[in-house]
Amino acid sequence: MEDKKKDIFNCGKELFSSKGFKKTNVSDITKVVGIGVGTFYNYFPSKEALFLEIFLEENVKLKKSIMEAIDLNDAPLELLKKLISLNINGMNSNPILKEWYNKDVFGKLEQQYREENGVNKVDFLYGSFVELFQQWQTEGKIRNDIDIELIMAFFTAIINMDTHKEEIGLQYFPQILEYMAEFVMNGLTNSPE
Incomplete structure (x- = not known):
């Protein structure tokens, strides 16, 4: 039974990567796996649920690779800039994670996540960085x-902000992103007056 679920997962990942979320349907997946559409629903309640599971796995892999690529001893501002850059580059280079920029798709995924994990809980993207910020607070690198x-x-x-770069203005976006990171980190590293 677990093998069938893994087959569906792997096939879904391959099809979502090559065709995108919208152009992939359950029957595409079931044909490749060699099962009936009804059997699919024994393993996943919907196409969105399958995609969300794949998205979350890819997101974990990206966050792990980011954490391996950074030096936690760097100054907070430089580290944050590197985290942002690695995150955006990783999202843009992965066809599954790139669906984040498709507002229709990601709206459905966010709704699915909220239904499964609670209305107020949407921390699946950046939760892995909480420990880093808590460490900085403990070390006095940022405000506690x-x-x-x-x-x-x-x-x-x-x-x-990356999902709104067109509204912000593509010509300004890279500088705005860098300045916003700097302004936020300056605010977090300076004690209140």
């Missing part, structure tokens, strides 16, 4: 009078 969830919201807001 700001709740860690609010700090993570700042980081998430910076990352989410």
Whole structure:
């Protein structure tokens, strides 16, 4: 039974990567795997649920590769800039993760995630960095009078800017992203007056 689920998962990953989320349907997956459409639903409640599981696995792999590529002893601002750059490059180079930029698709995925994990919980993207920010607070590298969830919201807001670069203006986007990271980190590293 687990082998069949793995086959569906791997086939879905391959088809979503090559055709995209919208152009892949359950019957495409079941034909390749050699099962009936009804059998698919014994393993996954929907195409969105399968894609979300694949997306989350790819996201974990990206976050792991980012953590292996950085030096946690770097200054917070330089480290944050590197984290942002590696994250954006990783998302853009992975066809599964790139669906993040498709607002229709990601809206469905976010809704699916909320239904499965609770309405207020959408921390699947950047939760792996909480420990880093907590360590910085402990070491006095960033302010400890700001709740860690609010700090993570700042980081998430910076990352989410990438999905709005057209509205911001492509000609300004790289500089705005860099300045926003600098402004946020300057605010987090300077004690309140």
